[in-house]
Structures are given as C-alpha cells and as structure tokens.
C-alpha cells in the first residue's frame with residue numbers, strides 16, 4: 001500500500017516521498033531561529049538553583065537569609081515559600097503499570113531528604129544569571145549525609161543502604177516477561193550458551209541544554225510557558241493541575257528545540273518552579289540549564305546488568321531463552337517502567353524464539369532518574385541477543401550470518417504475532433518486512449563472504465580487523481493518536497497545526513510534504529505550527545519515533561478531506577464536476593480548459609456571507625482536523641555490518657566502515673531518513689566506545705564535562721553506506737514506520753561483534769559497553785593469561 | 787566584581803557601546819547585551835564550539851573569552867554571513883547536503899568553517915575533518931557537515 005494516488009494526469013509536483021529541502025533551514029542558518037534562551041522579555045528575571053552536593057543526605061535546615069540580602073536578588077525560595085501557589089509538592093508523572101512495588105514521585109524541591117547529586121533544593125531569582133548564581137552560593141543548607149546506593153547490586157544487598165531512608169527496600173518494580181515452555185526448551189537443548197552483560201549509563205546530550213521561560217499576562221490572567229520540552233501538551237496538563245488554573249489560562253510553547261533525544265519528554269522540577277515563580281512574583285522568569293547541570297539533573301539511561309542463557313538445537317535453531325535483568329532506575333520514577341518493558345520485549349523480536357522468560361527488577365539508586373534516551377532499552381536488548389547468537393555460532397561451528405538466517409522471522413510469517421504484549425495490553429505484532437532479505441543485502445554489500453580472506457591478509461601484516469553483523473527491530477509509532485488540523489486561509493495559505501513537536505528531525509517539513517501532496521504541491525505555501533498548546537489542545541508530542549507515523553497519518557487524512565471539499569466547492573463555483581478539477585500550486589484548475597480559481601477564493605467563499613447560502617450548500621470553512629487512531633506499533637527493521645580495526649598495542653578501536661540495510665516502510669523524505677539514521681549511528685558509536693557516565697562509590701558523578709565524557713567527533717565517524725528497503729506498514733494509509741532510533745539500536749552490538757572478531761586470535765569475549773581502550777587492553781591481557 | 791567597564795564591540799559591522807562586568811563572557815555580551823542571539827552556548831567550557839565567532843579574523847570560542855578582552859574588536863557572527871537575502875555558499879551547501887537537523891550547533895560550525903576556508907581555501911579532506919573535529923554535533927553524525935563544507939569550499943574556489 002502506498003499513498004493514495006492522485007489522478008494520473010495531475011500535473012501538481014509531488015512532495016511526498018521526495019528529498020525536498022527543509023522548511024526549517026533558512027531561519028536556523030541565518031541565526032534567526034528562536035530557541036528558548038533567545039527569548040527576552042521586559043523585566044525578565046533569571047533563576048539559578050541550589051543543588052545537592054550529596055547523593056544521599058537528610059536536610060536539617062536551609063538558611064536563605066544571606067542569599068536574600070545579595071545584590072540583584074528578588075527572591076530566594078524553598079518549597080515552603082512556593083507552597084501557596086502549588087497544589088502538590090510532588091510531580092506525579094509515572095505511567096500506569098501493575099508492576100510497581102514502590103511509589104517514588106519526585107519532589108518539586110527537596111525538603112527533608114535529598115537522594116541524588118544535583119537535586120534541586122531552593123531557587124534564587126535575580127536580575128541576571130550571574131547574580132542569581134552568586135546568591136545561590138550563599139544559601140546555607142545543613143546536610144546530614146546518609147548511606148548511599150551507588151549501583152544495582154548495592155541496591156539489592158541484604159541489609160544494605162536504602163535510597164530513600166523511609167522506604168522499606170530499593171525494588172521499585174518487578175516485571176516478568178514470559179511465554180512458552182522455557183524449562184523444557186533447556187532440558188532438550190543440544191547446546192546452551194550464557195553470559196553476563198553490562199551496558200553502562202550515558203546521557204542524551206542534546207547540544208542545547210534544557211530551559212524554561214514563564215510569563216504571566218495580568219490582563220488576560222494567562223501564563224505562557226516556553227519550555228524546551230518534547231511534550232508541551234503533557235506539560236500544560238501537569239501545570240494546570242499544579243497551579244490550579246483552567247486549561248485556557250496556561251499556554252505551553254516549545255520554541256525551536258536544539259535536539260531532544262528523549263530526556264526532554266520528561267516534565268522536570270525546574271519547569272514547575274519557574275512557572276510557579278512567575279505566578280508568585282508577577283514577573284517573567286527564565287532558567288537555562290548549563291552543561292554541568294545537564295550532566296547531573298537531566299535524565300539518563302542504559303545502565304543494565306543482564307544474565308541470559310540461550311538454548312539451541314544441534315542445527316543452531318534457538319529453542320528458548322531465559323535470564324534476568326537488573327535495571328538502574330535512578331532515584332525517582334520520572335517516567336515509568338517503559339525502558340525495561342521495551343528491553344524485555346525486544347530481545348527475541350527479530351527472531352523465532354519459541355520460549356522466553358525474563359525476570360526484570362527496576363532498582364532505585366542514588367542517581368539522577370532514568371528515562372528513555374534514543375533507543376530506549378532496545379540497544380541493550382539487541383546487544384544481549386546478538387552477543388549470544390555470536391557465541392552460539394562459535395560453539396556450533398556455524399557462520400555468524402548462517403545462525404541468524406536460520407532463526408530470523410521469515411517474510412511469510414508477516415504479520416507476525418508474538419506471544420507478548422505492549423504496555424497498553426495489545427499483542428506485539430511485527431507488521432511487515434523481509435528480515436532475511438535485509439541481511440542478505442547488507443552481507444552482499446559488505447563483502448561478507450570475502451572477508452575471511454581480507455582478515456587473514458591483514459593479520460599477516462599484523463593488523464587486526466574484524467567484521468560484525470547484527471539484525472534489529474525498532475518499535476515505532478506509539479499510539480493512540482496525534483491530531484493535525486489543515487486549514488486553507490482566505491489568502492490561499494495552507495496552515496497546518498499539530499501537537500507534534502519538532503526537536504530537529506524536520507517534523508515541520510514532514511507535515512508540509514504530506515499536506516502539500518494533496519493540496520497543490522507547493523511546500524512554500526504551507527505554514528506549519530507545532531508544539532504550541534494554543535494551536536492544538538489534545539495530543540502528546542515527540543518520542544518513541546512516533547510523529548511521522550501518528551501525526552503524518554492524521555495530516556494525510558485531514559489534507560485528503562480538505563482537498564475533497566475544496567474540489568467540491570470549486571466545482572460549484574466553476575460549474576464543473578469535481579473529477580474535472582485538480583489543485584496545482586495555489587490554484588484549482590479545470591482539466592482541458594483554462595478555467596481556474598484560487599484556493600484562497602474557495603476558502604473565502606466557504607467563510608460565507610451573512611444571509612446567503614454557502615457554495616454547494618457545503619459546511620462552512622475549508623479545514624479539517626483529524627486524529628487517526630492506531631494502537632499497534634509499526635516495526636522498522638534492519639541489518640547492520642561494521643568493520644573495525646583494533647590496535648592491540650593501544651587498545652584503540654577505529655570503525656572503518658558501517659553498512660546498514662534498513663526498512664522504515666514508505667519514506668516521506670529519504671534525505672531526512674538518512675539524516676536520522678546516520679545521527680543515530682553516531683550516537684550508537686558513542687555508546688559502544690566512548691560515552692561513559694562515571695560515578696564513584698558514593699554516587700558522585702565523575703564525568704561532568706566534555707573533557708571527561710566523550711562524544712563522537714568527525715574523525716571517529718566511519719564511512720557509512722545506507723541501503724533502503726521499503727516494506728509499507730499495513731497499519732496506516734501511507735505505509736509509514738518511524739526511523740528516529742534505528743541507527744542507535746544495532747550499533748553497540750555490531751561494534752562489539754566486530755571487535756570480538758578482530759581479536760579472535762586472543763580469544764577475547766566482549767560482554768559490555770562502552771569499550772574503552774583500557775578495557776580492550778585488559779581483555780587481551782586476561783584472555784592471554786587464560 | 788560589580789565594577790562595570792565601558793567597552794565597544796563592532797558586531798557584523800554594527801557598533802555597540804556597552805557597559806559590562808569584567809567577568810561577563812563575550813558570548814553573553816554578544817547575545818544579551820548586543821542582542822545577536824544566533825551565537826549559541828552548548829557547554830560554556832570550551833569544548834562544543836557552538837559559540838564560535840570570528841574576532842578580528844580569528845575563530846574563537848566566545849564562551850572562553852571575556853567581553854572586555856574584545857574591547858574595540860570587530861566580530862563576525864552567523865547573522866553576518868548572508869548578504870541580505872543571498873545566503874553564503876556555506877549556508878547554501880548546508881541546505882543542499884542536509885548538514886543541519888536541530889540547527890543548534892550550526893552557527894558554530896558555519897563560523898568555524900568560514901574562518902578555516904578564509905585561512906586555507908584548499909584544505910585536503912584530512913585537514914577539513916581535523917578542523918571540523920573541533921566542534922560537537924549530536925544530530926547529524928558529521929558526515930553531511932563534512933560534505934557541505936567541502937562542497938562550499940570547492941564552489942568558493944570556482
């Protein structure tokens with residue numbers, strides 16, 4: 001299924017499926033785009049937060065008086081000072097799940113106990129950020145340090161420290177994911193492989209940190225909040241509850257967003273405090289997170305410890321898998337159980353695994369909370385599955401590609417219902433795709449079969465090169481809906497509004513393409529508004545690679561309706577039949593003669609004239625709002641090959657080539673798809689080799705700057721070759737699947753596979769990421785000694 | 787600390803007489819005191835390069851310089867690249883090569899590349915990648931930035 005075709009003779013240019021230039025670029029390139037920190041308002045005050053230096057401590061007292069006397073200070077407030085404008089002292093944001101054992105909602109400002117370094121305790125509002133920080137240093141907090149839980153294992157220790165002094169234990173939730181007769185599978189296995197895996201914590205590191213500006217308009221009694229959030233509609237609903245205001249009395253706008261990558265979907269204490277301060281003080285207030293704060297208070301992800309076993313028959317067919325997962329949840333529930341949920345269902349997804357049992361524990365630690373980061377639990381799951389397949393291949397003497405071929409879900413199984421459920425309760429159904437074909441394609445392009453020869457040659461010269469192969473599936477298009485309104489104005493401009501939220505992926509371009517395809521093909525005639533609760537009240541925003549699928553589907557449905565109505569009205573006005581008309585650019589044309597009418601004229605006619613009948617007796621207005629509902633997820637898939645060279649003297653790993661055959665269904669804009677995939681690969685290379693968020697035994701963060709926490713830069717990037725397959729999703733009219741996380745999911749796994757292959761002569765086994773040069777040298781030394 | 791100093795910055799040809807504390811960074815002065823918000827701050831510790839501007843011909847990280855150190859200097863920021871409606875070849879090439887996504891790092895990369903091309907209009911690929919390794923981008927994976935800068939450089943030679 002592809003986009004509903006327009007009549008063959010339709011001369012309007014196509015915009016759907018084409019690599020059209022982005023509507024966002026011009027303002028960004030000229031330095032005219034407005035990010036949250038670019039917002040200046042008359043009388044603007046700036047906030048700085050007093051943050052905990054301890055990972056766990058009782059707060060005995062907070063003395064704000066010295067700070068209040070500092071130059072330029074307007075207010076210094078703890079929660080008690082803000083209490084009169086707030087309805088709650090906590091952010092209750094946890095998504096529903098039957099698995100919780102403990103409720104751990106974040107306080108807006110910590111009052112009696114602090115449970116991670118960086119936690120906000122008080123806010124200083126002053127004439128400038130410089131003055132606010134000066135004063136913040138004068139706030140005296142008397143702490144009584146408490147025992148610290150620095151990692152998952154410590155969290156489980158019998159009689160050990162507790163993350164929250166008044167909670168009975170540290171297990172925030174337990175999740176069992178199981179189907180089939182696992183024990184029988186292991187009892188009858190010809191081969192069992194098992195290992196422990198550890199994937200370490202990292203950050204999202206959007207180049208723009210977070211920020212929020214709030215301003216109360218006393219004339220309209222309306223609070224406007226500009227926040228660097230991926231979910232403004234959700235933020236608005238929370239703020240209405242917290243500040244006890246009508247929904248019309250709070251508008252939340254996401255200005256230009258300098259990257260999101262997950263953590264900006266979370267609602268943070270700073271958003272509540274800045275909004276409450278603006279209400280309380282009656283002055284606009286701004287807070288911009290600095291990078292040091294980003295390292296300690298913006299949510300993180302990835303820290304998981306796995307023990308997993310795989311049972312196989314003698315031909316390498318997987319019979320079953322079982323194991324356990326310990327997930328570092330951080331100190332509070334800032335989102336839910338969703339990362340673990342995604343990890344758990346992703347492990348067996350791309351393959352036929354007849355029996356599976358995973359026992360997961362979500363463990364509190366005295367660290368910043370964990371919520372989804374690009375990939376959201378899926379890269380870890382792919383790592384575990386693919387590492388075990390490599391091990392099984394070696395044990396059985398099979399080629400690594402062959403063992404995968406024997407187990408991959410086959411095209412004739414599609415749609416393939418897995419005996420597992422999504423968090424909303426519907427079954428996981430792989431909707432479409434030819435997984436073995438993707439693997440064949442990438443192997444052929446990579447020269448898989450010829451590689452042993454190249455590897456032997458390189459080894460003869462003392463070079464250690466290796467190749468890895470990994471398959472992955474990405475769950476995209478999280479439902480249930482995302483609304484879009486399409487409206488043609490009387491001047492002929494097409495206005496598109498959606499609760500979808502742009503964070504750099506080209507969401508506005510995507511929506512403009514889908515709409516323009518139906519309404520004349522002139523992208524420049526389309527104006528898109530996203531991320532503004534004044535433009536759309538319902539909706540969620542950007543996460544889970546969902547907006548092209550959900551908002552794209554709604555945009556298409558709305559544009560189709562507007563097109564039909566425009567043609568019907570124009571038919572009446574031109575005395576023609578609708579099927580004789582088409583929209584080209586900004587005009588509706590009659591085929592076979594030169595009669596035309598402007599889209600704007602039709603829109604104006606549909607605005608009506610008092611006392612007169614509307615053209616064709618149609619309903620007023622040339623607009624439509626649609627919210628297409630889809631509960632099932634669209635699953636993108638792909639196969640990755642990486643080639644690496646390992647310097648066995650220094651431990652340095654260079655990724656030489658990276659090839660990805662991927663399938664995200666019908667592409668709306670192939671150029672943007674490539675951009676998403678390559679960006680994701682870069683993030684994945686960081687997770688594989690560089691990004692290590694360090695903490696010491698007291699859960700003190702060790703890596704708080706870009707000298708210590710390494711992001712990938714240009715020279716670390718390999719040459720990347722992408723190959724597209726397009727298996728349309730049957731779940732939506734356009735056949736779209738999401739792509740935002742595809743690049744990151746297979747990458748740590750495929751690099752680990754390639755490094756292990758390169759180090760075959762040493763018998764090194766890779767079971768964690770990231771892999772630093774020191775880790776590599778250590779693994780070689782230990783394997784040598786074994 | 788609060789003794790303010792009078793300085794003059796000329797930004798994109800426009801003269802700004804401002805009074806700043808000695809500790810104010812050049813980046814904050816450009817953005818807050820002079821209103822040129824195209825220059826961004828990504829780390830404020832000299833690594834990401836989002837704040838890169840050209841001061842008297844030298845590419846500098848404006849978060850690492852105090853405004854008072856730039857007194858009397860002529861500064862170019864991203865807003866000064868285009869000539870009216872006509873985009874600079876680098877800006878054109880960034881569009882054609884999809885070298886920006888969120889665009890937050892982009893002003894820094896544009897000024898970094900503009901300065902480097904002015905110093906050496908015939909950089910080899912290795913030199914180009916070396917130069918571009920100074921700045922961070924989380925969205926693009928760099929490949930398209932490298933392509934864009936190379937294509938603009940070639941076009942500027944023609």
Ligand code: FES
Nearest residue numbers: 829830832835849
């Ligand atoms: S903000 Fe100046 S280098 Fe990052």
Ligand code: FES
Nearest residue numbers: 887891923924925
């Ligand atoms: S385009 Fe977003 S950081 Fe570079």
